[in-house]
Amino acid sequence: MRLEDEIKGRFRNEYHKGLINLNYTTRILGYRFIQDLKKHDITEQQYNVLRILRGFRAEAPLSIGFIKERMLDRDSDVSRLVDRLYSSGLVLRYEDNTDRRKKSVEISEKGLTLLNNLLETELAVDQLLKNLTESEVEQLNYLLDKVRD
DSSP states (O other), X not given: OOHHHHHTOOOSSHHHHHHHHHHHHHHHHXXXXXXXXXXXXXOHHHHHHHHHHXXXXXXXXXXXXXXXXXXXXXXXOHHHHHHHHHHTTSEEEEEOSSOTTOEEEEEOHHHXXXXXXXXXXXXXXXXXXXXXXXXXXXXHHHHHHHHHO
């Protein structure tokens, strides 16, 4: 459905429409993903931390700063996210012997199991772009990268 029909609005120009369209579509797709994560009692930011920890498992344990550099939401309070994940048993946390403020983190077996259980959710997210061909998704990725340049 066209954006104008969805939100019953008008736009100053195509650039304005493009920005609103991108924002609107992102919110719709994000909402669906967040609803699936809620079924597993995890937030999008916590999911992001677990994915980073799993992806860099060979280099574990990882510093909070390392995780923060790779977060999608750079404004996240990674220390607080890690504390919550630790309380849930999804990560292991280690304190530095020389500086107790420094903490290192790695994903636990429980965290790996949760991510494995979320595979269905990840596959469902892939389906959110099912109206696009693989070539169109590549073009979309190219254009979004270009917007950020």
